[in-house]
Amino acid sequence: MQNPAKDNSQRQADSTLNRRSFLKDSALKSSALAAAAATPYFVPSSAFGANAPSNRVTMACIGVGNQGFPVMQRFLGYDDCQVLAVCDVNKGSNGYKEEKHYYGREPAKQEVEKHYGKQRESGTYKGCDAYNDFREILERKDIDTVVIVTPDHWHSEMTIRAAEAGKDIYCEKPLGLTITEQQAMIEAVRKNNRVCQTGSHERSNPNVMKMIELVQSGAIGDVKRVICNIGRHNKVGPGPGWKEMPVPEGFDYDMWLGPAPHAPFHEDRCLYRFRFNSDYAGGQVTNFGAHSLDMAQWGLGMDKSGPVKVKHVFAEYLPEGSLYNAPTFAHFEAEYANGVQLVCRTAEPSVRCQFEGTDGIVRIENQGRNFATIPYSIKEKRYGSDVPEVYKSNDDHQRNFIDCVKSRDEPAAPIEVGHRSATVCHLGNIAIRLKKELNWNPESEQFVGNDAATALMSRPARKTWQA
Ligand SMILES: NC(=O)c1ccc[n+]([C@@H]2O[C@H](COP(=O)([O-])OP(=O)(O)OC[C@H]3O[C@@H](n4cnc5c(N)ncnc54)[C@H](O)[C@@H]3O)[C@@H](O)[C@H]2O)c1
Structure with missing residues (x-):
């Protein structure tokens, strides 16, 4: 200290x-x-x-x-x-x-x-x-x-090394670039008894907590479907034929790339814009999806599990050869073992997540600043002692991390939660990339009978960084 x-x-x-x-x-x-x-x-x-x-x-x-x-x-x-x-x-x-x-x-x-x-x-x-x-x-x-x-392509390398060095960790969402590296992150954090908070800050948003409370209390009846909206690309980047640029002074591009494949420098590749290139991130599916799909997982009580099916519906890309290769529009659907349907698509991002049940709808609006219900009366419901324990954090995700570092309690978004939510994003991206419907076993965390999908659960690390 x-x-x-x-x-x-x-x-x-x-x-x-x-x-x-x-x-x-x-x-x-x-x-x-x-x-x-x-x-x-x-x-x-x-x-x-x-x-x-x-x-x-x-x-x-x-x-x-x-x-x-x-x-x-x-x-x-x-x-x-x-x-x-x-x-x-x-x-x-x-x-x-x-x-x-x-x-x-x-x-x-x-x-x-x-x-x-x-x-x-x-x-x-x-x-x-x-x-x-x-x-x-x-x-x-x-x-x-x-x-x-x-950027996401660094999260696993840094988290694992930090855990091994005995540090507690606050790591931004999405937890990692691939499913297998996220599993390795969990192993390192648990083996070294570290506190690790994922930056899924909706876990500390009182409006989201109230929505989850209503869903888990049965206020909207049996949940049938969850809709998760993700935003559009907000940067365009250079098109086919783009030219390499000189690396600016004061920017260590080699260390920025780290475990990612070697690639010619362009100013639109790195700062903020990395999220639109699949060498470093998963586009808006993982960027926004890590929040909206996290709410879906939470409300459905799937923090230790996930869907059993995931299906490509639609995707649109910039022209071949553009610097950004993540889908500009994406739409995938998934199904949980209990039959609940999940829709994740590029649409109005202010409505991040909507639960639809037999007795009503509850959704988070205005980018998390308020929640709405249909019928309105659901909003006023109080469930007393039956309410599941969703209020692990207050209105401050970073504060929750510091408190847990001191108490050694589990934070509001432990690494396993970040892993499972980001996994749904990765599953969606893999289904979209292969244009397929895939079967997923959430217990073994393996695809069922699809080697091409299994291959996309990890990435080869860059040799120079490994050395
Ligand atoms: N929780 C949220 O709502 C939220 C919002 C935005 C971004 N994020 C997440 O935060 C992460 C960063 O996103 P951003 O928008 O801030 O990107 P950014 O490019 O603006 O910032 C990332 C910074 O990391 C630096 N960096 C890259 N490699 C490094 C290395 N090896 N060592 C030290 N620094 C390095 C870059 O130079 C850059 O300054 C992403 O994972 C993103 O998903 C989360």
């Missing part, structure tokens, strides 16, 4: 005194580490007061772009959390989702130091390190948690 009032030099000097170093040097090393893996690292707040230095969760933010920068700002807002380091392969630039945004490791470092500086009499603070290579962060014993907000 670190004291935010200390500068970097002081912190380095004190580092041998931190709890982890102490455990490492102690004769009790092996038994203490085993115990530490199972119990909180944290001295109870009653001993020093809620925000005592020993009670602060130390953190490094890896990937500080379109989503990572605001997520980092949220963590900065908690008095019991201390951001010690940021990491990004981009030193600092525009070119993110909005042209006005200037993100990367230097702007992130400045933001952290400005924030903590305001809390000191001197008004200045120099205690946030900026890294290009996340592995240097994982070597630091004084960092308890990492926040991974890089």
Whole structure:
């Protein structure tokens, strides 16, 4: 744990005194580490007061772009959390989702130091390190948690290494690029007894919780169908014949690619826009789908399972040879073992998820800001003690992570939940890619009788990165 009032030099000097170093040097090393893996690292707040230095969760933010920068700002807002380091392969630039945004490791470092500086009499603070290579962060014993907000093709590599380094992890959705790498992420997190929150923040949205409560309480009768809407592509990218561009200064393109195949640089490939190329992400099916299909899975009580059938319905693409090869329009359907139908399609994204039952409909609208029911009277229903326990988090997904790091409880969106929701997205993408109806066994997590689909459950890693 670190004291935010200390500068970097002081912190380095004190580092041998931190709890982890102490455990490492102690004769009790092996038994203490085993115990530490199972119990909180944290001295109870009653001993020093809620925000005592020993009670602060130390953190490094890896990937500080379109989503990572605001997520980092949220963590900065908690008095019991201390951001010690940021990491990004981009030193600092525009070119993110909005042209006005200037993100990367230097702007992130400045933001952290400005924030903590305001809390000191001197008004200045120099205690946030900026890294290009996340592995240097994982070597630091004084960092308890990492926040991974890089493109999807990096999530598994970083999560597994972080778990092995003993860090607790907040990893953005969709959990991974493929089903098999998500399974490996779970294995690493569980083997190392880490707390891992997936960035499926609808699990901390009170409107969504209310919708799930109504569905699981039987307020709409027997659920027959769930409709999940996903947004359209919001960037076009270069068409066939596009030309390689020089890599901008301050951008480590090789480290951006990491485990992805080598590819010529183009400015539309990387920042924010990676989500439209299947080497790095699954298009809007995994981008939006990781939220809307997560709600479907939750409401249906399928957090440990999934559909048994998935079927391609329709997909549209940019012309062959375009930089973006993920479908611009996508529509797939699935079926659960109990007969519930699932529809996932490119449509009005503000209606993220709609449950249709024998007695009514409930849906989340306005991008999660409110929920609606048909008939209206369902909205007012209260179910008392019969209500299933859906309120694991309050209105703050990042806060829930910090609380769980301290308590060692399961967060609102544990890694298995993130895995199962993202798996439905991947199944949809695989069915769309093969233009097929596929049978899926959610217990063994295998396709039934389709080798081509099984092959798409994983990807070959880039050889240079493996070496
Ligand atoms: N929960 C949500 O609602 C939500 C919203 C947006 C994005 N996301 C997720 O966040 C992730 C990032 O998306 P984004 O829109 O912020 O992308 P982005 O391109 O804007 O930001 C990603 C950042 O990661 C950096 N990066 C890439 N490789 C790196 C590496 N090896 N080491 C360190 N930094 C590296 C990039 O330079 C970039 O600054 C995606 O997985 C996306 O699905 C979640």
